[in-house]
Amino acid sequence: MDRRTFFGGAALSAVAATSVSRVALAALPEPVIATTPATAPPLQPSTGQPYNPVVTLNGWTCPWRMNAGVKEFHLVAEPVVREIAPGMNATLWGYNGQSPGPTIEVVEGDKVRIFVTNRLPEHTTIHWHGQRLPNGMDGVGGLTQPQIPVGKTFVYEFVARRPGTFMYHPHADEMVQMAMGMMGFWVTHPKASHPLISSVQRDFCFLLNAYDIAPGSTTPRPNTMLDQNLWTWNSRAFPGIDSLNVRLGDKVRIRVGNLTMTNHPIHLHGHEFMVTGTDGGPVPVSARWPEVTTDIAVGQMRQLEFVADEEGDWALHCHKSHHTMNPMGHNVPNMIGVDHRGLVQKIQKLVPDYMLMGERGMADMGEMQMPIPDQTLPMMTGTGPYGPLEMGGMFTTLKVRKDQKPGSYADPGWYTQPRASQAFEWTGALVEPTRPAQIPPGDAMQVRKPGSGHENH
Numbered sequence: 001m002d003r004r005t006f007f008g009g010a011a012l013s014a015v016a017a018t019s020v021s022r023v024a025l026a027a028l029p030e031p032v033i034a035t036t037p038a039t040a041p042p043l044q045p046s047t048g049q050p051y052n053p054v055v056t057l058n059g060w061t062c063p064w065r066m067n068a069g070v071k072e073f074h075l076v077a078e079p080v081v082r083e084i085a086p087g088m089n090a091t092l093w094g095y096n097g098q099s100p101g102p103t104i105e106v107v108e109g110d111k112v113r114i115f116v117t118n119r120l121p122e123h124t125t126i127h128w129h130g131q132r133l134p135n136g137m138d139g140v141g142g143l144t145q146p147q148i149p150v151g152k153t154f155v156y157e158f159v160a161r162r163p164g165t166f167m168y169h170p171h172a173d174e175m176v177q178m179a180m181g182m183m184g185f186w187v188t189h190p191k192a193s194h195p196l197i198s199s200v201q202r203d204f205c206f207l208l209n210a211y212d213i214a215p216g217s218t219t220p221r222p223n224t225m226l227d228q229n230l231w232t233w234n235s236r237a238f239p240g241i242d243s244l245n246v247r248l249g250d251k252v253r254i255r256v257g258n259l260t261m262t263n264h265p266i267h268l269h270g271h272e273f274m275v276t277g278t279d280g281g282p283v284p285v286s287a288r289w290p291e292v293t294t295d296i297a298v299g300q301m302r303q304l305e306f307v308a309d310e311e312g313d314w315a316l317h318c319h320k321s322h323h324t325m326n327p328m329g330h331n332v333p334n335m336i337g338v339d340h341r342g343l344v345q346k347i348q349k350l351v352p353d354y355m356l357m358g359e360r361g362m363a364d365m366g367e368m369q370m371p372i373p374d375q376t377l378p379m380m381t382g383t384g385p386y387g388p389l390e391m392g393g394m395f396t397t398l399k400v401r402k403d404q405k406p407g408s409y410a411d412p413g414w415y416t417q418p419r420a421s422q423a424f425e426w427t428g429a430l431v432e433p434t435r436p437a438q439i440p441p442g443d444a445m446q447v448r449k450p451g452s453g454h455e456n457h
């Protein structure tokens with residue numbers, strides 16, 4: 001993160017104005033620009049009310065300045081280069097150097113002023129998803145305000161009235177601007193202890209997003225509705241997504257928002273969690289139930305909470321298996337079970353590099369070192385201590401360790417499973433499994449043909 005341009009609160013509060021005046025505008029806070037996709041350590045609040053800050057996965061929190069009791073932020077909407085995973089950089093649109101933009105963290109009751117400068121090639125706005133605010137601050141271009149023209153700066157100002165998990169995104173040329181990566185997280189911490197908001201040792205947040213970037217190119221195709229080829233968390237695809245590193249016994253909260261065009265069942269291994277809140281607010285205790293997967297629909301946010309009381313490396317991923325893949329073709333004939341013997345040699349006489357794929361399933365893809373075009377990612381990749389993980393896209397791990405230092409987010413490396421508690425190869429005698437008696441073909445199966453009028457079902 002580049003702090004060279006950020007001014008501390010003290011110097012600038014000298015020019016404080018009581019509201020959005022010309023004086024305040026003249027002293028626009030310089031934007032803080034992030035230059036890496038690394039997960040920044042939590043930003044401990046140096047001014048304003050204290051709180052336990054969140055950690056934005058492969059992201060960062062926006063520093064602010066206090067100006068006469070108002071928290072001032074400066075977001076710059078602009079083209080950015082985002083590393084989706086090592087080996088692939090995408091040309092996206094975002095805020096302050098990255099996509100997503102920085103997380104905005106405030107405290108319930110804070111007066112917030114956000115300067116938004118438009119350095120995109122077209123107009124934009126920002127909608128503050130889930131907030132209670134005056135209608136004119138809602139950021140819907142054409143409805144609640146004129147769009148922010150290219151090169152101009154607009155000011156949004158409201159009180160963060162309700163604690164919780166929110167996000168921000170444009171409400172101007174939405175299809176293009178969100179497909180290009182314009183979004184960010186917003187967390188409003190409670191101002192006092194709250195009966196429905198527990199204090200936690202680890203508080204993570206990320207947005208679900210997706211891109212369609214043709215292999216060899218760097219700019220997403222915004223017109224794609226569902227067949228995106230990069231399924232990402234905070235514009236990162238596995239193995240580019242950092243692990244969530246926690247200490248054994250920590251209470252953990254994971255906040256997730258969905259700004260893709262489809263839903264994502266987010267699944268955690270080894271633990272049960274409660275959904276303790278949504279962008280609508282904290283969930284009453286009587287309405288919570290344990291889950292290991294929760295579906296996050298488009299435009300929804302969920303807070304998952306659990307105690308990390310099982311040591312190990314636990315997978316955390318979207319349960320749609322196509323979403324734990326990197327770029328793949330969908331028009332591939334199914335070759336499972338097809339006998340290709342003899343065919344490969346014949347084809348190789350014509351096409352020397354021809355390789356046989358998919359005859360035994362696709363697990364070979366995890367190991368295969370095929371040349372791929374520049375600026376794309378292998379379909380399933382990432383290597384664990386026992387070989388290829390055969391995962392891409394929306395996948396990472398929750399690493400629970402008893403010797404993880406309180407407050408440390410350092411990656412502890414891979415877990416070493418105790419031999420006595422790890423799956424192992426059976427080398428004793430095998431017994432044939434019992435099967436039900438064979439049904440003679442064409443005998444017991446009564447196929448009921450649909451009558452007329454139901455052909456389309």
Ligand SMILES: [Cu+2]
Pocket residue numbers: 231263264265318319320323394
């Ligand atoms: Cu998914």
